[in-house]
Amino acid sequence: LAKTTQPISMDSYEGQEVNITCSHNNIATNDYITWYQQFPSQGPRFIIQGYKTKVTNEVASLFIPADRKSSTLSLPRVSLSDTAVYYCPQGGGKLIFGQGTELSVKP
Amino acid sequence: GAGVSQTPSNKVTEKGKYVELRCDPISGHTALYWYRQSLGQGPEFLIYFQGTGAADDSGLPNDRFFAVRPEGSVSTLKIQRTERGDSAVYLCASSPRGWAGASIPYGYTFGSGTRLTVV
Numbered sequence: 001l002a003k004t005t006q007p008i009s010m011d012s013y014e015g016q017e018v019n020i021t022c023s024h025n026n027i028a029t030n031d032y033i034t035w036y037q038q039f040p041s042q043g044p045r046f047i048i049q050g051y052k053t054k055v056t057n058e059v060a061s062l063f064i065p066a067d068r069k070s071s072t073l074s075l076p077r078v079s080l081s082d083t084a085v086y087y088c089p090q091g092g093g094k095l096i097f098g099q100g101t102e103l104s105v106k107p
Numbered sequence: 108g109a110g111v112s113q114t115p116s117n118k119v120t121e122k123g124k125y126v127e128l129r130c131d132p133i134s135g136h137t138a139l140y141w142y143r144q145s146l147g148q149g150p151e152f153l154i155y156f157q158g159t160g161a162a163d164d165s166g167l168p169n170d171r172f173f174a175v176r177p178e179g180s181v182s183t184l185k186i187q188r189t190e191r192g193d194s195a196v197y198l199c200a201s202s203p204r205g206w207a208g209a210s211i212p213y214g215y216t217f218g219s220g221t222r223l224t225v226v
Contacts, residue, residue: 034214043111043198043217044150087149094163095215097142097149 132201
């Protein structure tokens with residue numbers, strides 16, 4: 001399975017909205033799109049998943065266009081504690097992780 | 108337990124030795140996954156269990172790596188004749204059930220990992 005593509009790093013400031021986009025060029029018809037967050041010395045933590053259109057939970061929103069070739073994770077009003085690596089793994093079951101996006105939130 | 112537990116949290120071993128890494132998944136989760144993660148990289152898939160059987164072991168790098176899950180709960184990853192290149196964080200994850208076609212998947216719950224250092 002080819003890996004997804006996302007920016008290596010992003011910087012933001014507290015209180016801003018952050019959008020991280022992922023390319024899913026090889027997504028399969030049945031695959032859901034999932035996002036994970038990882039802090040140092042911890043395993044990844046499941047954040048959100050969706051199939052198409054928009055999904056929102058208490059942590060983030062996920063936007064998926066009709067062609068499903070990309071997705072955008074939106075984090076509203078980030079804080080310092082949102083500094084982490086964010087992954088959008090490929091696959092519907094056997095998740096294939098890329099390098100992730102290292103988000104740095106500054107005061 | 109409340110989460111996925113991995114033991115030990117840290118393991119230092121000498122090159123050529125045998126090691127076992129243990130994973131206790133969330134109670135009732137039938138699917139269990141092993142990944143390994145090197146510094147600055149995303150987790151790399153190793154093996155997936157559905158119940159007691161290995162449904163996909165295509166990520167195991169070579170025959171020095173082996174994993175078991177004899178009773179469908181606890182799993183052990185075994186590495187023979189360790190090499191310095193095996194040094195990494197080994198992550199275990201579980202989910203209520205594995206992938207199944209068009210069914211809505213469950214997110215994985217990962218443990219904190221075992222940091223293996225081969226010297």
